[in-house]
Amino acid sequence: MAHANLPKSLGRVVGAIVLVLAATFALAGPAQASAVVTTYKDDNGWQLRVNGEPFYVKGVVWSYTPRGENYTFNLWGESDEHIRNVLDYDFGLLREAGVNAIRSFAMIPPKWVTYIYQEHGIMTVINPLMGRYGATIGGKWVPFTDYSDELTRATLKAETLAIVQAYKDVPGVLMFALGNESNYGLSWSSFEIENLPEGEQNTAKARYLYSLFNEVIVAGKKIAPNHPFSIVNGDIQYIDLIAELVPELDVLGSNVYRGRSFTDLWAQVDEKLDLPVLYFEFGSDAYNAREDREDQLAQASYLKDQWQEMYHKAYGNDEEGNAIGGFVFEWRDEWWKYLQEERLDIHDTNASWSNQAYQFDWVAGQNNMNEEWFGIAALGLPNADGVSAARPRMAYDVLAAIWEIDPYAYKKEAINQHFAGINMDFLELKGEVRALRESTDESRKTLHFTGGELRLEMVMKGEEQAITESGENGVEFSDGQMVFLDFGFAPTERIDGQFSVNILGNVADTEPLEIQYGRRGLPFEVVIAPDGNVRLARAETLTDRERVEIYDFNATYEGDRVDIEAFYHTPRYHWKYEGDFFGLIRETTDIQGMDIWNAKAPSGVEMRGKGALDGLTFLFGPEVYWGANPKWVLKYDFDLGGVEYTFIHSEDVARLDDSATATQATERQSRQTTIYAATDVADGVKLELGGIISATEKVDDQFDRIEGGNVILDEVELRDTLGFKGRLSFDVDTALFGGMAYVATNIGGLVADGGDTLREFGTRLPYSAFGNKEEYEAGLMMTFGDYTLFPRFLYRTNLVDANPSIPAEIGPGGVLFPGLTPRNRDDDPFAVLDNREARAAEIILTYDPTGATPFYAWDNDMREDAGFAYNIGANYTRYPTFTDTYQFFFDEGGTNAPFGAGLPAEDVWMLSSRMVFNPNVNARYIVNAMAGFDQSTGDPTGGTRRFYELDGKMVFNQRHVLEAYFKKDAWGPYDFHRQFNITYPEQLMIDYSILLDHQRDQLRSTQIGLRGLYRSLDENSPDNEFLDGDNDYLAQLHFYLIFRF
């Protein structure tokens, strides 16, 4: 149940791990003889036997995912030392409780299966998921596995048998189990099956699933005759099909959430299958959704009742006798389950499904199953070895007490006596004390300190002119100190949050080479304007401004009908995967980028409806994404006739009064309304359509344009506010390659401005948020095994062209020829800027042998686990026309100012490559190379630039980090450099740092480092740096210590 909604990424993770392991270990011989595991039956019932001895499974579902990580976390990619530390810690606790077997979703490498067995005596179920969360078939990722497809069946069978081959002789292997509630995931589309009556469709699909299971089991038994084969079924759905189609099944494996009792399941299996029953998941969560609190007693008492029944149903108790044990779901809480890629360091209390069998917190119409609270141990912070601690709950102690006896050794009366003797009051107290102790340590207090960091830095900087003139005295020295203090709060069970306070000491003078957070403490000159008392303006210098500030803030409230989140300078994601087809809500995740300018976006409040209000979202705030005007946004998702719709209205209530960066122009107050629809029109064919009405406030605004040499004064009309967007994507399956193709169009009236287009797979196509365009796009993604070739094309033309610059003239008799100037977005209702006419072609070749860590994922730098993965891309764009004029924010005037001239027509190009090397678990290299010919994003002065860039990052022993870049004739590192077309002949940066603690994470570890920066200068560099040729370079050495606590 717990993984029923996992995205395809997990499937990729599992699939990739399976393949790698299979390939790696298939040829490896057994380290020593493995156990012979069999099932046994006589009149007293069924037993599982290991080397001939009865073995009642006292198991848990085991996984290891630290806070802040999710399903992509791969423990097995860590160093052997760290893996040993983790296993010794976890399995030490498990062994102490009496656990004798585990089931794990992640495929544990053979040597660690053996380690767990030999060091801790605990056996492992090998559990190939067989396409449960998607599979790579014929080189193409298929999210919903079609078990009727012959190629799919052959592929899954081959992969699974490779795993069986790899593990068959591995000491510690208990059995093989196939799938995970695969009967709940029969979601593939097939016109053949959909022609059947609705009630028969899934049954038809299930027949394909179970027949494949049997095929694999038959073949698997030939490879591994010494181990039983099971399946992991969702409850006993399709039990008749199992009886019919899986005759070779040894053990009926099932995930069951029926509450305190398994009810008639024993009898059903006994009657229809006559097989032993092994639960691969069961149990209870430890969170009381009705009372909003951790509920250790409820979890423990449910588990106690479940195990008591399982003992009764074991061999020799005069009942069905088919219980051979089970795996409690689960060992430790997983903090990623809710949202899966967000809030990974927060223990969410969101209940995501309803189950009436859990009466302790069930309320009609409300969810009560809390996915992140199923552990019999809570997930703690890392200990001194860097291992995430486990805080055993009451259930752990109760299970330890239960597992003290073997059901095969006692009769029912003795079993009942034993269960009755478990002191629940004492164990509850024990669990509560542990929880209390933990809360004292870290959380669940009204207000508590959670950590922080202290940054110390010393900077030496100099420039050629000063050093030449003054020698050593030309070098400037400064130092800086900064402290972040992090606090959490949870005044009630429904409210929790955090905030950080930033305190400045000295501010190191690193400009112009580096602009850093903390500029607010730099000396600042203000001009006091004349008024009734002050007749002349005068300047004052402030040196102690804003030394203390709230750096960020986030708080959530979980209600019955609505969840509310208040946010201030914490990352937020776009809504493009939630129906925001026009990209109105932009992503704001570059917190460090904002810090450069002391920008405090995003800030606002989001309310998401639940229950009767499900699908409704209301967002409002002063800057809900970086650079947004104060606005409110209403979104409603609904389904009508099988088509998914999303309605969005966004309304600015004011205009941002300052630039989002140093010089980024602000935008006029506006509004947009969009409607989006998406549906699968055929097997593997998806159609997305959207309409927009934008900037209706500009209707009747005047603009001028040139037509046939005449200057025309025109007005914006209602039709100019309308736009349309469509995209048709479909699977492509040929003999040569698998893949995907798409065609798209985006047509927008003169002022039909939207937002950011979703950029996927590393594209650099010249998308634009603005209207005034007719745009067509197409692409074909071709996958050849581990290689993907993705050519894309974009064609765009404008409805009204940019204005040339034609001076006004006054002729004889006072006749005025008005002339024209390039438009800008403040004085005119629209301007032709990056929405200019374009013809772009792009091709990207990607090599990524481990699809489980997608190469274009935002965090691939951290996640990529291939030995070597890379891409090579080329983009060529023809801009046949010039633009209107861009604007910049003129800080002194507090307003936008146009550059006065547009960018000229030009053909630009870009070549780029990204490479990731993982030669071993202790080293990682990431290299980016780029060469290009491109224009500025504002000032045309200086022309189009040809530039080269090379940057890289190397991590050794997870402790030494070396980062560097070299750029030739490239723009400087900040946005305004490109906006004002400021380039440098050479830019060089080298940064070496050491992580001083065990966290091995650049964002969490205490770190000491040295960074060197160098820039040479020429006439394209800033005048106040180049000094008319008197200054050749700038250089800086930056020593830093970041102590994190």
Add this chain to the structure above:
Amino acid sequence: MSEKNTHGAGPARPASLVALLLGCAMLGATGCDGRSANDGTNINQILLPSDTLLNLACAEVGIGPETCVLADPENPFATVPVPEFDVNNPEGETKFDLADDIPAGPTGAKARFYLWATALARRPSGENQWLTARALHELYDANSDPLIRDQALKAYRSVLDNFFGSVTFFECCGGVSFPGTLNERVADDLYRTEATGYERLVPGDPVNVLSLFGEWGYTYRPANPPNYDDGLVTINRG
């Protein structure tokens, strides 16, 4: 997409899709409609006003940062680029070239006002403010409208209040440019008829101008003949 609200009794997918396609097609068909030669108004030739009757577009038109002149339907320069001097393009056309081409005398006075008021609205500067004031002064000279007189005085005062230290450049003596302080120019324009040849805005004895300056918070020490280049305007303290 997150979970959707499902209305099971809704229309079947094909019907819903067709409706959606039609709606989007309509949006696309109307939104993508560009412009043809028949759209808009040809403004290739705008006849500059030659009368001297000026309707003030708003109370502060031509004063300081007020931009209502840009929305004045009578303003022929409302959509016209009025280029400032560009140091990077010193030979380029400027606002002075346009001003030079406006007919001299009363028939061009109103057009001059619109030109300089437009320039001021686009770029608030002492120079544009002073030239706007002068244009209003010229209009008053032509039509003796007391409203225009008051507006001209407001415009002159704005030079002092908003752009006190501003200068403009004059050319003389074979193309040599020299700066002139605008506060003194304002005083001269009001104090001495010789400066412009226009009718006085402050009637009566020129000493009344000194009183007016006092009311405005300034002190004017008039310039002396023969060159009239040693006048001084100062700000009254306190």
